[in-house]
Structures are given as structure tokens and as C-alpha cells.
Amino acid sequence: MERLLERLGRTTARHPLITIVSWLLAAVALLAVSQAAGGAFVNEFRIPGAESQHAVDLAQRHFPQYGAVSADAVWHTGSGTLKDPRKAAAIKAVVGEFARQPDVRSADDPLAGMVSADGTTALSSIQYGKELGDLSAAHADRLDKAAEAARKAGVDVEFRGLAVDLASQPETSAVELIGVAAALIILLIAFGSVVAAGLPVLVALMGLMAGTALVLIAGTAMDIPAIAPIVAVMLGLGAGVDYALFVLTRFRHYLALGEPKVDAVGHALATAGHAVLFAGATVVVAILGLLLTGVPFIGGMGVAAALTVTMTMTAALTLFPAVLGLLGPKVNALRVGRRRTVAAPLAGEPGVEPGLWGRWAQRVAARRYLYAGLAVLILAVLSLPLLGMRLGTPDDGNNPQSFTQRRAYDIVADKFGPGWNAPFLVVAEAGDKAGNDAMVKRLTAGLTADREVSVVTPPQASADGKVSLLTVVPKHSPQDQEVSDLLHRVRDDLVPKTAGRDATIAVGGPTAFVTDLSDTIGDRLPWMVLAVLVAAAVLLVAMFRAPLVALQAALMALLSIGAAFGVLIAVFQWGWGVTLLGVDGPVPIMSMVPMLLFAVLFGLSMDYEVFLLSAIKEEYDASHDAQRATWVGVDGTARVITAAGAIMTVVFLSFVPISDVAIKMIGIGLAAAVLVDVTVVRLMLAPAVMSILGDAAWRGSGGRRPDRAAPAPPAREPSDVG
Template sequence: MRRTGPTTVTPVKDTGPPGRGLLYGLGRACARHPWRVIGVWLLVLLAAVAADRAWGGSYADDFDLSGTPSRTGSDLLNAHGAAGSRGVAAQIVVRSDAGPLSAHRDTLTAAGQRLTALPDVISVAAPLDTAGAVTDDGRTGYYTVRFRENPAQFEKSYVGRVDAAVRALRADDVTVEYGGPLGQLARPAAADRASEAIGIGTAVLVLLLGFGSVAAAGFPLLTAVIGLLAGLSVLGLLASRYAFAAASPTLATMMGLGVGLDYSLFLVTRHRKLLHSAEGPVEATARTVATSGRAVLVAALTVTAALAGLFASGVDFIGMLGVAAGTTVLVGALAALTLTPALLGLAGRRIDRWHVRTPVDEPDDSGDIWHRWAATVRRRPWTFLLLGLLGLGVLGAPAAALRLGHVDAGASPVSYTERRAYDLVADGFGPGADGPLTVVVTLDKDHRTTGAQRDALARALRDALTATPGVAAATPPKATEDGALLVSTVTPDTGPQARATTALVHRLEDDVLPGVLSEEGATGYLTGTTAAQQDFRDILADRLPVVVGVVVAAAFVLLLAVFRSPLVALKAAVLNLLSITASFGVVVAVFQWGWGSRLFGIDETVPVESYVPMMMFAIVFGLSMDYEIFLLSRVRETWLETRDNHRSVAVGLAGTARVITCAALIMTSVFLAFLLSTSVVIKMLALGLGVSVVLDATVVRLLLVPAAMYLLDEANWWIPRWLDRLLPRLDPEGSRGRAESTGAAVPAGRVTR
């Protein structure tokens, strides 16, 4: 059948190197002067690490919720001088097993005085002097300490000063535990070294078994580690100026180590292939950077663009997590594009001199296992397409039950003081005492001046609050000194992360408070940590579709510009969304439903942390595009040379299957190693990202992509003329440069065969 189009194309032979552009020159320069490049990287690394140690900042969970009810209520409390509203509050929980706390009155008073004298402390409310701060049996109570700044951001040494202030209590056989942000400060330093060691050790094993060469294994590892250390140091310096979440360095490590290994491995693999045909090692390195280096650059920019899409959430806390991960991704890509070529140039043709097995290159013929697999998929494309979609659908089904929330201290290890403080409060005061809600009511001018009306409203409000299902207790609303506000504390029946507590917050905000206050010209707000977490969750749930739309649209346009094919770009976006949904389903089943959660050190079901789906989506979508670009760039390169779609898919799959499989195994091991983290949120990200990489490298790349491309046939490469003229030129493999250097045409639209 004859297909008409604007251009008749002559197949392009691989008769020479691609166009000698910037990347070609960069690769050649790095390979010719390897010691200079290595020296510069070592100097940069030492300077960055030293600067980070001298001026680097700290990480803490602190987010701005301007315009939300919880923030409005907090601002009103501060503006009208409500008692105990200044600064940031933290609890110090005390427990006496030998008798009531009143037997330790003098020691408790002295400890309170020492706490008051600490730097940055505004006030201390002692348990025996504060109504409701001691349990009915008198054995458990708590200090409420208010700090000028969030204590979670203080230096670790501050915990030692608090320990000294309460030392006499512990000597008097009183248990003392720190809750809230003070408990966060007292957490042990993140033990990520074991996870990093497992990831690196697995990478060594996979690379040696997959490629046989010690150098081929060592160069990606060395490049990735140097790039990671430099990226983390840069992140530390950024943290001195900007607020980053506590999970930022761990997330940056996961991303930097994973993509750093992938990018360098992709370059090393292509270099070893080109060594057979290039004039020498320097030329092979230059061609490697000019071809595969373009794919690495486009892949890194795609990941970074996906992470930048997190700013579409409108929450800086989330956007800065994307910046943290993007920092190590970009530094890792820079290391891969400069340090790896320098190491390749230094090794020359001796890259396979040390080996543990016969070194393996990309296949040259159609008899290898990957060509045979491609032929198998070609014979039954519909079967493999439906099997792949069915598998992703089964794994993704639990995602329909996704429940966002906040993973509180109750899910932390019992070795953490914040977990022990949480349990003491829950056991003594009830589970809701770990997440009280503060009701703030603004009064109109009449209510500010008429005491009788204000008192009547306060009684009506208390009656409504105590009668609300899910409320364990509510304090009598009290007016501020200026009479502008009424303030009450509501204790829920359930803990902060329970579904019932979420329902209570919405019930109070949507029904109870408007029902009592609207006719009186007053307005009510819920504030406090639990209310703020709920506002945060609602914001992210509302804006997740926006982030998804922005990231998918950006990736679609980028792939469209790179591969000049609307169908290829659309297929990539759809398949990536399916694999992400499947990874969401696994996270819901393990953490929310508890299927196998004990294997990961979690002894209770928890909601999915509100920002995890958004972070997972951006990261997974970006990483999926990495493999998509690596695979499709080789498919398109062969297509431009042969105009045979079936051969292009087979050659592209065979040429990249080994490197993608090894890269996926490495990245999966890096991610899953972080299941050893004590943070439940990090465990969620680790499992979700690890599962997504496995699915992407197997079900998507080995089943769905080749099956779909076989079914679409030459329609894969169709693009309207007007769109081809409109799009910028981005060439991941230098194919256009090679085509132009031989005088062949690069078409727009369908081709004549």
C-alpha cells in the first residue's frame, strides 16, 4: 500500500559521527584532558563539602498555610493576645509510676524554672499549675513549653540543655519524654548510611554480573557517588537560605544516587559499543556524549521539569521537596556528562582489561534473547498488550481507596521520645489528647461590648461542641482580654490520624460552627496542629489534579519535540500514568490496608501521607520518562536509518534492554534499601518508587511499549507539517545531525515507501 506524504526518504547509513555540536566537543575535551576534569571535580567536591559544613542549613517540617481556616485562627489568637498563643508550643510529658505527681511538686517546680531560663523559651506552664494538664489518677501530666521559633530547627545540642533542665526529675524516678517539635529535634540522626551501602553494594553486583567489566561497573559508581556528595552539599547551602522539609536530604539521596548510576551507566554502555567502530577512545567518547549524552540531558531535564511541576501545588513545602530532589538530579547529570567521559578517556581501550566474566556489549545480530523477545511480542501484540494492562489494573485497583492524612508520632518507632510521649498522653488523657482542636470565634462589635450576649453565645457554643459526635470534651469558651474572641479547646474521641478525626474536623467547620454562629454575626475557625494538617491535606487533594495536568502536559510537549510524534508522546504519557496508578495501589494495600506492613516494621495501619502521592507522581513520571527516552531514542535512530518500524522496535529494544534492566535493578535496590528508614513517610516513598521502577522496566518497557508500537506501525512516526514546523528541534541521539551530515532528509508527515 502506498502512503503519501511530503517527503521521500533515503535510508540513512551510519557512515560517520553525528554533527559536531556542543556535546560532541564536551565529550572530546573531557576525554583528551581527563586529569584536569577529575581534578576540577575533586576541588569542587571538597569546596562544596567544606562550605556545607561551615554555612549549611538545617531541615525541618514547617509549611505556610496562609488563607486557610487554621492559619486565620492562629493569626487571630496572636493578634488579640490570647493566653498561650505566642510562639511554637511543645509538650514535655512526665509520668510517675510510684505515686501521684504531687509527691514531686518541688522537683517539678524547679524543673519548670530551669526550662523557663533556657534560650528561646517564652513561657512554661507546669502540669500541677495548669488546669487539665494532669490525669485523673494524678500520675501523668505535661509541661507546655512555648518557644520563640520552631524548636525542630534548633541545633541538636539544644536537646542536651533540655535534658539538663529535667535531670532532677529523672533522678526522682519521674519518666520524662519530649513531644511535638521538641520531640522531632530529639530524634536520632537519620541512619541512611546502611541504605546507601545496600544500594551501592547491589549496584556493584548487578554491574559486574550484567557487563563483566570492573571498569564498566566502577566508573558509574564513582561518578554517581561524587555527584551525590556534591549535590547534597549544594542542597545544604540552599537550606541555609530556604526552608526544606526534614525528608529533603533522604529524598535527594535516593534520587541522586539512582539517576547518577543510570546516566553514567548509559554512557559507559554506549561507549563500549562505539569503541569497535570509532577511530579511537577519544572519538568514541565524543560520539557517546554527542549521542547518548543528549538522551541523558533530555532525561535529566524531563525529571527536573516533573519535579518543578510540584510548585503548581501552590505549597512551597511541596515545591521545595522537588527542588531538593532536582538538585541532586542535575548535579548527577552534570557529573555523568563530564566526569564519566574523563574516566572513559583515561581508560582508553583498557576499559575491559579487568573483568570477572566475558564483557558483554550491545547485540549486533537478531539471534540474541532480546531480538527473540521482540519477535515474540510482534507475533501476538494484542495478547501482550492486554496482559500488561490487566496486570497494571489489578495492582492499581486499591488506589481507588486512597485516603490521605498525616502520619503522626504514633507510627514512629518506640525508640523515639516523641512516640513515647505520644503513648503516655494517649494512655493517660485519651487518644484525642494527642491532637486537640482550638476553636476561635470572632465577635462583632455588639458582642464585644455586651457581656450578656457574649456569655449566651459561649454557652450555646459549648453545648453544641459537647453534643457533637466524636467530641470527647470541650472547655468552656473564654473571651480574650479585649473581648474580640471566644476560645475553646476540643478533644476528639480518636487520635489525630484516624478517619473519624478527619470527619470531626469537617463536621465542626461545615456544620456545627456555622449553625451556632451565623445568626449571631460571629465566625468560627479551627486551629492547632491537627486542624493545620487537615487543611494541608485538603489543599493537596484539591491541587493534585493540577499538578498531574501540568507535569503530563510538560512531558508530552517535551517528548513531542524530541521524537516528532504525537502518538509516541501520548502513548508514553498514558502508559506512565498506568504504572504510577499501580504503584499507588501497592502503597495503599501495604500501609493503609496493612497487607504485609509488619515486614516493613510498621505495627499499625496509617493513612497515606498527604504529600506522598504528589511527590511519587512527579518523581515516578520523571523517572519513567528516563527509560522512555533511552528506549525510544534508539528506536527512532534505527527508524531514521531503515524506515522499517518492526526492525526499529526490535533493534531499539535489544540495544537498550540490558542497560535499562540493569539500571532498573540498581535504582530499585537503591529505593527499596530505604525501607530500613525509621520514617514511615520515607518507607512509603521507597516502596512506591521501587515498585514503580520495576513495573516500568518490565511490564511497560518489555510488554506495553513494543506491543503498542507494533500495533501502531508507521503511525508511530506521523506528525502534521504545521506541528513539525511549530515545535523546537530537540534530538536525543544526534540522529538528525548524522542524517544531515550524510545529506539524507529528516521528514515531516508520512513517508513514501
């Protein structure tokens, strides 16, 4: 593999313009194809086989209006009532304007529908005759502009629903710029050269552009959720910069040794490129493990992220070597400060003294059991909140006050009750009308008698009378434990007692959907974890040919992930500093986040592990001294890993200001994991464990003594790196 990568590096370096132009043409072609294909992202989530999904499907088959995309309008006045003549006239005029807007099928009169007891608040629905994918933010904007006439008459109008959510889809352009700027600053400090600092970011952006085009193309064949591109950009930008950084560090080292630029590119790709290839492959395999969940929108997120990381890795291994071959020594141009690049001594040479990080690794090795125990203790303490993790889905009540959905949520909770923000949908089906009527009567009586039920609406019957639709309103808000307990009582106790032999009763709605999603993930998670661990172990064994090394790498990744989950739970579920993130208070952990984070974090943890172990193995092959190999490997990678980790962290944190709570959770979880990984794991636990294992770690790895005349990896980076 090293020879193939070296040949690839030399070829692209010898023909840089051909490679660069080919890359640009390919990227433009992918963008053109993605636009022509018309790929789009979806906001509709499905859980095949779940009871909540069955309830929705059954309702849509027998009640066509139920399947329509809609927006809810919440009408509220602070003085008088909505039936005051001037206000009523304004409401009627606005409803008429709603009905005349493009794609609107019907607009209900709020005064003829659900009105609060004091007459100050009413609810109405605006139904569209289009699929959700055919609507845009413009539809919600037209609703808001039409409502101005009612507001001038003293009636506040707020909106919620899927059609409105399109208007508040998070944008990534601003946060991408923040992440790129932060990465440039860190790279400038690390390399002391404007050119060297800008190249990894430029190459990562090229890979990101191609990856985004592939995601759009994939959207024509499968459901890619609207949140997926944001996660993909987050991962692709961070990983792409890191991969290019690893290659650039080795290239500058070989240049400083006096090698011609083509040779330097070849040797850089044979060493750092080998680590990038296996690290990237591990990330992709881990993320694709999300397909094993059996939940389409989670699998779609995995595919989007995997495609983006694949393209940024490909750019680092093909486009970047061509750019380096074109620039050669000019990669160090536009220097900042007076530092100059010098070659570090060859790894494994007698008399080489350890640098700062090498001395740290020697100190860790001297007290290996102490540092290993301390690192495990820190990770265990950080992981403790995992014992109390509560899954759920943040609702509109967790949005900022600037969102119309949040204001609508608060008004409804205050005037009608918190349960109206996420009622249950109960669909009952019997073999005939008489049987259905009798069953629904028993069902309504049982629901009304429950202490946690606030309202059971009169049943709606289908055209043939065999199917009935009921709305059950809990007394508590969607995220409260009482609502979850109510769902289980209805499903586990009431439904079996009520449904006949040939009858079906399915309970759906937002809360039921979240519960079913959590159960589905819980059932599939062990299999996904097992599949990811096996796949990663196979890749690591293939790279290092050392099973013990692969095992310890997997275990350390799990410890790092546990610590990240603990931080995530402490921040969001316990509420430690959550208000600083723009969230009003504690929220449950979104059901999909733990599974997504596990796949991503396991892959990212392997990035740094592979880079570190590659350096250790190269030295071990040279010296066959496990203790020396450990400190030389740490000395040669710690600064680069630290810089790469800092870049990853700021990129992930730059996405936290996005209003979507799921994005905030993912950003905080990823940033916490990277911080823990590059500090506690890479600088304490990994050197301690490798020192404990000693020669046993590399038993069977087939290490051999290379020709010392050939360039070797640095004992530490050039003096101006890090």
C-alpha cells in the first residue's frame, strides 16, 4: 500500500496541472449533475414497522385530509376577545387571504373552531395541496405577511407546523466561515506561513464541494434529511483539514531534509497518506454503520456524512499532492515571524534527544500504571452522567423566543394546556361499523378515565365507518415523564383490553414517534456497535498486523465516546450552562443523537489513533525498542495531533450557534470528544498503555529494519510546526 501511495504522490506531483484541472472539472461536473438531478432533502421522518408509523399510515389511507401538509395558526389578543367586531373582521379578511395564496387547499375559520374559554385565543389550520418537498420558505413568509392585517387590529398571529418549519431551516454559510477562519488562525500559528496555513483549508473546501454534490445526487435515490448536509459539512470540513494537515507536515519535513519536491510528495503520501487512508476508511465504515438502524432518515444522515468525508479524504490524497508538487518550496511562502523550517533528526538514529512531548511520554512511561489509572478515572468520571441518560425530542418549546413556533407553543400551553402541543393520535379499525362504534366507545371511556388525560376529542369516522380517529390530549407537556408513562399505559393495558380479535388500535403522534424511535434504536444499537467494532478492528489489523494494538485502540475509543456522552448529558439534560448555548433550559437527549455520535466519534477517534500508532510502528520497525518507539511516536505526532484537534474543536463549536437543538448537541458532543481524545487519551492513556504492552503490542506485526538511507518520519515536527 505504501508503494502504491508513493507512486500516486509522485505521479500527481509530476503532473500537477493535469491533476488540478481534472479535479476542478470533476467537481464542476458533479455540481452540474446534482442540480440537473433535482435532488432534495426531506423533513418527513418514517420508522418502518413502528406502531406510531402504522397509526399515521392508517390515518392517511382513510382520512385524506390528515395526510395534507399544513400550518397551524395561533390567534391571540391581549385585550377584549377575538369576537370583537373589528378583530373578527380582520381575522375573516386574513383567513380569506390565506385561502387565496398559492398551493393552499383550505384555510379554516378560527372563530368557528377551537377557541379558549376566555375568548382570547383560537387555533386554525391552513392545508396545502402540495407535498412538503414542493413547499419552500416563501410559503411561510406569505402567511406571515398576510397576518399583518390582523396584527394591526390587535390580534397577534403566530404559526407552527411542518410548512412553517421550512422557513427556519438552519443556514450553514455563516458558521462555515467562522470555522474556516478559526482553522486558518490555528494553522497560521502552527506553520508560520500564510501559504502553508491556507492550503489544507482550500483542499478541504474543494473536497467539501464535491461531497455536497454527491449528497444531492444521493438525495434522488434515497431520503436524505434536511439536517444531514449540516452534519456532513461539519465532519467534512474538520476531517478534510486534518487529513491535509497530516500530509503537509510530512511534506515540509522532507523538503527541509533537502529532498526534491516530487520525492518529498511521494514520501509524504507513503507515510502520512497511509495513515490518512486507513483513518478515513475507518471513519466512513463507522458512519455507514448507521444504515444498520433500519431507520431511513438516520441511514440517510450516515450516507451523507460518509460521502462528504470520502471526498475530503480523496482530495487530501490526490488533489493536495498535486498542489504541493506545483508549489514545492513555495509552500513556505509569505512567512509570519522569523522562524525557519529545519529538519528534525531521523527517527531511530542513535543519540536523538526527545523534544518536549517526547520527554512527557517518557515521564508517562516511567509511571505508566499511575497515568493509565488516572486517565481511566478521568474518563470514568466524565462518563458517569450516562447512567441517567433520558432520550426524547426537544419540541417547539425549546426554540428561541424569536421563533414564531416558540411563541405559538407558549400561547397554546397557557390558554389550552401543555398537552395540546403534542397530542396522541389514536386510530381504531374494526371489521364493520357496529363493531368499530362499540370499540371506540369503550376506548373513549378508558382514555377519559385516565388521570393524565385532559381531553379526548369526539371520534372522526371514515367514509365506510370501519375506522375512527381520536385525538388524546395529555395534561403535561410532551417532554414530561408523565406523558411517556401515559403512552405505555394506553398501549400496554388499555388497548389489549379494548381491541377485539379482528380489530386494530394504533397509537401515534409526536411523543409516540419519539418512544418508538428510542425503542428501535435501542434494539439495533448493539448490532451497530458490534458491526462497527469488527469492521474497525479488521482495518486496524490490516494496517498494523497487530491484533493487540487493534483491541486497545477500540477500547480507548469507547472510553473517549463515553466521556463525550457524559459531557453532552451534563450540558443538555442536566442544564449545566445550556442557557449560554441559546436553549432556555434542560432538554432530553434526542433519540438519534447517541447513535449518530457513536458512529462519528468512533471514526474520528481512530483518526488520531492511526496517526499516532503509525509513527510508533515506524520507529518500532526501525529500532525494535517498544519503549523508545512510544516516546518517538508521541514526540513526532503530538503537536500535529494537538493542532488538528484544535481545528476540529473550533469547527464543531462554530456550528453550536445554529438554532436547531440537534445541531447544538452534535456540535458539543463532537467538540467534547475531540478535546478528551487529544488530551487525556492521546497524551496520557495511549502512551501509558503502549508502554505497559511493550513488545507484546507488536508481536506478529512483521516489523523489519528499513534502509537508514531512506527518509524516515521525524522524531518531532520541524521547529515551526505547532
